[in-house]
Amino acid sequence: MPNTNFIPWFVIIPLFNAFLISLIGKVLKRAVSVLSILSCLSLLIISFYGLNVLRISSQSALVYKIGGWVPPFGICMVLDGLSGFMLITVNLIAFFVLVYSLQYMEKYTDKPKFFTLFFLMLTGMNGIIVTGDLFNLFVFLEIASIASYALVAFGTEAEELEASFKYAVMGSVASSFIFIGIAFLYGFTSTLNMADMARILSLKPNTWLIPFVSVLFLMGFGLKASLVPFHAWLPDAHPSAPASISAMLSGVLIKTLGIYAIARVFFNIIGITKAFLSVLMFLGALSLLVGVILALSQWDLKRLLAYHSISQVGYIVLGIGIGSPLGILGGLFHLFNHSVFKSLLFLNSGAIDYAVGTRDLREMSGLKERMPVTANTNLIASMSIAGIPPFNGFFSKLIIILACLQKGYFGYALVAVVGSILTLSSFMKVEKFAFFGKLNERCRDIKEVPYLMRFSLIGLAIICVLGGLLLLPSIKFFLNGAVDVLLQGKGYAKIVLEAASK
């Protein structure tokens, strides 16, 4: 029997760290940085270790029973291929963002509070990924959401407060819908364990309840993922936060709270139908087009990036919604790639803000001369998001388009290609206005950002360049494990309950 005792540490480490930092933060300034780096690094190491244990153990899922209670009665934590994949994505981005924010956050007054909220958000995200209990998922979702509302308002300027209020109200209503959905499911199945719920739902006949609950969950998680009819909060909230938090929000929060939760609930618990998949594909294609068209006319760099988040989330949902193995592979691969290059782009915008002091594209020009690291990493990230061949974004978009063609959805394939071209044109605008051209008077004596910030930028850029290698057969298990979890559908129940009974 494989060792599963490491699973709760994904929640314990960030939660305890948040508590500790809020206690000692005011007194021991240096200890806060060391503690944060150490805990993020250990989380990253444990997530790689977890995937390794899962791979060696020849089981499809590892189950940790909290307090030794057997699953239908107690809460359990589940680590399967999809969880392992998401954990590595989240903790990788969190590590780079944390290193970056050690120096970036110098201009804000209260660093310890920032780290406390940051680790609370990380607790919520790791918790959502490893939990095997539906109500527990809701609690972790609220922890992550509340921390992100506070982080959006962190600068306490007028715009930031306004964006945060909007985000908080819409987010709370979305959480209410999720809560009602959970209440209905509990009333129908009398259990909260996700595996047990899936088992009972496949035993009992399908009634009017399932479509109703599906709509509630789609509204709730769709708002958290900012799919298009529910996207209004994102272009305000993401640019208002400090750049490192924008990177976390756009890079991993909308994916964990939105896409991971949708995938887990619909594929593994409720069970997908053809109708639901076509709804997902339609929403994905709609987000893809609307997001990128709105992005074209933006002059605020961070706002432009936020609109691109909507459009890239559309790609992921479109890929997952195709429902074929190739489509899901493309969707999940794009999820990983988008986390990397979108965080990199937001960190770049933060670097420009740090050095020049503006986010308006019209006020900057020719920064390539003064900030070579930022300019080159931004070029790599832009080419990745636009889908230029050697970079990772190209491969995932290609897989999604091929999956569309394979299943005969020519219209959706066309939408994906058009979206990619519009993305390219939008990022050519960014490159032209920000980095190329003549250096203007205002930017004459700016400096490149400090070394820790450069470390994060270069690290993420290297992952962007090498990301395509994840498709090589020898390391493809990283993606395939996650794809298998979604493909097995309601087989999830059997796998988890068997693993728990051992």
Next chain:
Amino acid sequence: MTLYLLCLILFCIGLYGVLRKRNLVKIIIGLGIVEYSMNLFFILLGYRFGGRAPIDAQNQNILNMVDPLPQALVLTSIVIGLGVTALVISIAVRIYEKYGTFDITKIKRLKG
């Protein structure tokens, strides 16, 4: 059934407050009403009229028990609601300091 309908009406009142009111404080109150109606609904799912607490004692034959799990869950949900309300109210106070008004039609420096 009437109770469930009343619960739905309460939910709709809360949603109306969130969507239609212009005052920030009224929006927050609407949010609170939405949360209360959901909690009430969840409690109702596990409640039985004339039921009793599910404490198993010897020599007693208990037939009609209330499901305790929704009550435990709602307790958690109330605490979460408290956290959200506290945060949103403090943000509203800071907004009032910046803009000098609670009217959302006057608070629009961001273009959605």
